[in-house]
Amino acid sequence: MRRRSLLTATAAVLLLAGCSDSPPTGGPTTPPPLPSTSSPGQRLPQVRVLATGLAVPWAVAFLPDGDALVTERDSARLLRVTQGGRVTPVGRVPGVEPGGEGGLMGVAISPSYPQDRYVYLYFTAASDNRVVRFRHTDGGLENATPIVTGIPKGGNHNGGRLAFGPDKMLYIATGEVGDVRLAQDRDSLGGKILRVTAEGRPAPGNPFGTRIWSYGHRNVQGLAWDERGRLYATEFGQDRLDEINQITKGANYGWPEVEGSGGDDRFTDPLLTWTTDEASPSGLAYTSGSLWAAGLRGRRLWQVPVGADGRVGRSVARLEDQYGRLRAVVPAPDGSLWVTTSNKDGRGDPTADDDRILVIPPH
Template sequence: MPTPPAQPSPPLTSSAETSTPPSSPSTSASGTGSGSAGAATPTGTPRVVSSDLEAPWSVVFRDGTALVSERDSARILELAEDGSSRAIGTVPGVAGSGEGGLLGLAVDEQGRLYVYSTGAEENRIQRFDITGERGALALGDAETILDGIPSASYHDGGRLAFGPDGMLYATVGDAGQASQAQDVESLAGKILRMTPDGSAPNDNPFDGSMVYSYGHRNPQGLAWAKDGTMFATEFGQNTWDELNIITPGANYGWPTVEGIQEAEGFTNPVQQWTPDTASPSGMTHVDGTLFIANLRGSVLRTVPVNDPTTFTDHYAGQYGRIRDVTLAPNGELWFLTNNTDGRGTPSPEDDRILGVDLE
């Protein structure tokens, strides 16, 4: 498998994920700041779906039941229809600090739960059977499908999602070692693509490897448009956060370039924002719109798929740091707040899940 030459690493600074949110509404660093007609948009005042959560990171649905990961407690929560929560189990061996811990979740067609978490010395992806009925679900034993993913107290990536091809995708940060993002032999700074059992598909761009794209700093959002176009969000360093269209085998530049640079051999993002107005984490696609959860920007951002260089901001500064967003079975858009930062410091806003109608 070919390995590009190592690139020089810029000095590391504090992660955009753990910085203090701004007091003013977010503004654009690139793009027009206006959306496109015909795409889904949130309408009205969000309702509180569930509250009193502790650093929630990901929310998924299994047979209509919401499951939520809590980063610091390592608990998987089941939400009842009234919004109350109960733990169905604790993921064993989670030893994360800072931005590490219990991170992304995904559910396959068989109802099995996939979990990305930080162990004592590595990040890993595990699969769990879930037993019992709604209101009394229980987490089964862990089956590790991929381990040895580089970890650190920051830049752990952590998002899991099944693509329209039935493959499991995972975002992996550079774990503070920026040069690893350019090394296709390393799992750090990559988007990975694997079978549900954790093996490399034959049609991946690098033979025998799960690496699907590389040159990423800390990607945390994945979504697919109806035509199969794959999008990913990425935390930048001090200059640009990114929205990328992902193609197999492409190099997205980190740490050599950040943002739109027109540099030979690297793929430009389709849109960029300054970290203080963005810090994009989870993302979902609904009816022609990408919905992006932003931490420092404290905003739910919409980007129309048919014009991904533009955007519209919603609820700027109203709910604090927004970590994940997804479409609920009832047709509401759910987004969860994560107002305990990566250092374990809570801010006054409650960590909760909010639901809003779409039009």
């Protein structure tokens, strides 16, 4: 599973043209099954359609009152969605320049939101991808403050997920925007998972004294922690294998030298891989003893049991070919899972109701 040398002309063409929607050339690998409280062999409760008529809802974050803020990638709109499904525009986010896979992407709510009312957004601007902090008021978004700038932008592989961890630090998933060299370059913010303070400074305890927490990533769009504080991430493969990785401080995940497991001590192997037609995983959530990964090309929601030791069991496909491309999956305050579709992103087959927010009741 070693990658070919970047110095060959053939590889250079493949790396520029490849994406996780390319045909697979290898088979999936899965660990042996583990017991899990999530009962992956059982059917999910009835899925409810909460909202319809959206346009590429990319990320969801819940406010303390239970309402959610939802980003639309291509329209640059931030929406407020109630538990009952009422959708209200908060406003169009200034400075967003959508294009390709870029636009308005991640959203995170300050851990101190009741006091500071801060909302963090990851988006593509004129010259870069960036994280901007806003104050959320009854009038919309105010006091835009860029806290991390200079994240490389491109037509694809822009990363984009934001999440506050159990340590109350902000984690930022970035992509290598098709320039594979950036993933191994620790002077670049591309192809990394970043860990910063609420003001955007390198977080205390970071491995290199910079904003970088881990590197060697191709395109990370999902972050989730289990109840033991372990961080997991989804990773788009090129044309063979998509991944779920357990993320540890300072680790190198191998791209572009490795796609999937490489058996090289310099790199951290994934916990789990799928072929790219089975997954193309974007959002990631953890609840009820399982990871849940939303598949774009795979058009399914993967449930992956996680054992007490962090090992993962055999993944189970849910919602396969029922709702099309799935983008975000987020645990709601009531124990349900919210899942968004992404059928209007230029690669799907939208129905009259797309795009939608789906709710899977607690189970």
